[in-house]
Amino acid sequence: MGRLDRIFSWLGAGTRQVVVIFATLLSLFPIYFMTVSAFKTKSEYIANKWGLPAAPILDNFATAFSGEKFFIRFANSTILTVGAVIISLLIACLAAYAFARMDFPGKRALFNLLISLMVVPPVVLIVPLFVSMVQWKLVNTYQGVILIYTGLLLPFSTYLMTNFFRTIPREIVDAALIDGASNFGVFWRILMPLSAPAVITLIVVNALWVWNELLIALVFLQKDEMKTLMVGITALRSRNYVDIPATMAGLLIATIPIVILYIFGQRYFIRGLVSGAIK
C-alpha cells in the first residue's frame, strides 16, 4: 500500500482508455488522411489538409484509373497473387501430409530447416536469382516471379499445414483406410476437406503478402506492361508533377481489396499469424 497503489489507481480505467484511444487514433489517422484527401480538389487539399472535404468529388478516381496503366498493373498483381497462392498451397499441403503422417529419415532436421527459412530476407536471394532467371529466360515473366513467390511462401505454408494435419484425429484417417482408401485418397478426400480453416488462413495471409510485395516485383518485372500495382505506386512519388489527391485515390483503390480481405478474414488472419509464435 502507498505510493505505488496511488499510481496504480491513477493509471486506472480512465487513463487506460485514453492511452488505447490515442493509439487507435494514431493507427487510423493515415488511413483517414488518405481517404479524405482522395475526395478533395487540388486547391482544397492545399487549403484544408486534414479536415473533411467541403464538397467531395470523384474526379480523382477517374484520374487514378486513367493514369499509369492502372488496370494492367491491377491485373498483373492479381495474376501473380492467384498463381502463387494456389500453387504454393497445393504443394505445401502435399509436403505437410508427409511431415504430419509419415516417417522418413531426416524428417526433424528438414522440418527445422523449413522453419528457419521463414525468416530468410528475400533481399539476399535477389542477386543470384536474377543471374539464374536471366539464364533461364524467366525475367519479365509471370512464371518466373510466381516460382520465386511460391518458394518464399512454402516454408510458412508447409509449417502451418503440418501443424494442422497433426491435430486431425488418427481415428478418422484409420477409418478411411479400413474402408479401402489409398494414402492419396486419405489426403485428398479426408484431410483436405477437414482443413478448410487452415487453408483459408493460408490463402488470406499469403494473398496479402504477395499483393503487398515490392522488392521482387521491382527487380524481376521491369518491363512496363509487366509491372505490379505496388511498383506502379512507387513511381507516383518520383514524378515531377504530383497530384496528391489523385495519388491518394489510387492508394485507396489499391488498399480496398486488403481491407475487404481483412474484414472478412480477420479471425483467420490473427490465427495464422499467431500460430507462428504460440502453440
Added chain:
Amino acid sequence: MKYKKYEPWLYLAPTLLALALVFAYPVVRLVTLSMQRRSKGEMVFVGLTNYQTLFKDDVFLEAVGNNLYLLISVPIMVAIALLLAIFLFERIRGWRLYQTTLFLPYLLPIVVVGLIFSYIFQLSGVLNDLLTLVGLERFALDWLGSTRLALPTVMFVVVWKEVGLGVVLFLARLMSVEEELFDAAKIDGANWWEMQWYVTIPQLSTVIEFFTVISVITMLSWVFNYVYVMTAGGPGNSTMVTELYVYLQGFRYNQMNLAAATSVLILIVTIVLIFVQFRLREGEEGWEAF
C-alpha cells in the same frame, strides 16, 4: 498407415524442388558470386576482395550504421505493444474493436503506408499544418528532408506499422494464461505493477522473445520498402540501409559482386539470429511440442 519407403519423398518432391530453386541453389551461387569479379567479360575468382572493398566503402558502412540505429526501436516497440496488450487484456470497453484497429496498419502495403506518410511529413504536409495550427511552428520541421531527422522519421513509420503484430501476439498469449495465476497474485496482495512484473511478463516471455527476434530481423533486413518509398536512401545517404545498398549496387550500378558480398553478410547475420532463437527455445518447443 502403410506406405512404401519412397512415398514420403513423392509428397515432398515439389516442395523440395521449389526450395532448391529458390533457396539452396541461389545461396550457393550467391557465395560464389561474392568471391568473383568481372574482368574482360569473364568472372574471375578474387577471394575476399569484394568484402575488403565493402569495408572501405563509406556508403556501405553508413548503411550498416543506419540498420544498427534502427535497432533502437525494438525495445520501444516491445514496450508499446506490451502496454497496449495488457490494457486490452484488462477488458477495457471495446477492446475487440481496438484490437482490430491496432492490427490494421500491419496489413496495409508498406508502399501505400510509406507514400501516405511521406505526404504527412512533407515540409508543407499535414503534420506541420497541425503543429502550426496549435502554435508549435517551431517544431514544424522538414521531417524527411533533413539528414538529421529522416532516419528517426522512417523509424517512426516502421514502429507505427509493426507494433500491431506485437499487440496481437501478446494478447493472444495472455488470453491463454490460466486465470488462477492472476487471481493468486491478487490474493497475495500484488499491486498492478507487481502483477505485470511477476505474472504477465514471465508468462509472456517466449512470445516477447519471439517478437523481439522477429523485430531485430525486420530492422536489419526487411526495411527496404519503407526506405525505397519514403526517402530512396536520402537525403545524402542518411537513410541508406544494407538492403537498398544491395539493390542499388546490383541493379543500378551493375556491381553484382559487391551486391552479392553484402547479401552474404546479411544472410550470416540472419542465420546467427535464427540460431540464437532456436537455442533460446531449445527443449521447450520445436518438434516435440506438436
